[in-house]
Amino acid sequence: xxxxxxxxxxxxxxxxxxxxxxxxxxxxxxxxxxxxxxxxxxxxxxxxxxxxxxxxxxxxxxxxxxxxxxxxxxxxxxxxxxxxxxxxxxxxxxxxxxxxxxxxxxxxxx
Amino acid sequence: xxxxxxxxxxxxxxxxxxxxxxxxxxxxxxxxxxxxxxxxxxxxxxxxxxxxxxxxxxxxxxxxxxxxxxxxxxxxxxxxxxxxxxxxxxxxxxxxxxxxxxxxxxxxxxxxxxx
Numbered sequence: 001x002x003x004x005x006x007x008x009x010x011x012x013x014x015x016x017x018x019x020x021x022x023x024x025x026x027x028x029x030x031x032x033x034x035x036x037x038x039x040x041x042x043x044x045x046x047x048x049x050x051x052x053x054x055x056x057x058x059x060x061x062x063x064x065x066x067x068x069x070x071x072x073x074x075x076x077x078x079x080x081x082x083x084x085x086x087x088x089x090x091x092x093x094x095x096x097x098x099x100x101x102x103x104x105x106x107x108x109x110x
Numbered sequence: 111x112x113x114x115x116x117x118x119x120x121x122x123x124x125x126x127x128x129x130x131x132x133x134x135x136x137x138x139x140x141x142x143x144x145x146x147x148x149x150x151x152x153x154x155x156x157x158x159x160x161x162x163x164x165x166x167x168x169x170x171x172x173x174x175x176x177x178x179x180x181x182x183x184x185x186x187x188x189x190x191x192x193x194x195x196x197x198x199x200x201x202x203x204x205x206x207x208x209x210x211x212x213x214x215x216x217x218x219x220x221x222x223x224x225x
Contacts, residue, residue: 032211034211034213042218043201043216043217043218043219044153044201044216045216046213046214049211049213087153097155097158097166098143098155098214099155100152100153100154100155101152102152103152103153
């Protein structure tokens with residue numbers, strides 16, 4: 001079993017739709033969690049950190065369930081510019097050992 | 111700030127040749143990471159340094175791969191000899207050390223093709 005698993009893609013949604021991505025991790029000792037975004041042929045960039053209490057940044061909401069070892073990302077009112085691959089990232093060693101999931105590809109269609 | 115700088119951006123070489131990838135982290139960052147990304151395996155951590163010291167190189171595929179960080183502003187990843195299966199995008203990233211939620215900043219990557 002891979003250490004970080006994500007929903008298989010691609011997700012093709014119309015503009016304005018709400019879309020949710022899921023991620024599960026196997027290491028119960030994992031300490032911190034993130035969503036990174038990667039555009040085609042570009043480097044990954046931090047989208048948002050994921051805190052135990054859940055957090056929101058504009059149209060983006062992240063949730064963490066430590067008991068189920070599950071992370072989610074919700075995108076509301078999706079835009080064409082949201083089209084990218086979304087990488088779930090789990091940190092196992094105080095910021096030093098980032099484990100990246102395989103990514104979920106999102107295409108927002110006009 | 112210029113961000114993480116990597117060179118070259120593209121490298122095409124023949125099997126058996128030595129390849130050297132270079133990275134300049136963001137000034138003031140104490141940690142530096144080398145990743146490899148392929149379609150089949152996704153993004154994999156190869157090695158990381160704290161304060162120029164290699165901490166974990168368990169992700170380095172084999173002895174053909176080596177990495178150095180002679181000072182706080184420069185690191186290299188060397189492949190000798192290179193093989194076609196080494197073809198991938200190699201990313202360097204840096205972060206401030208300490209704390210669980212330090213962001214890793216990635217460079218633009220080096221796209222390596224080994225013929």
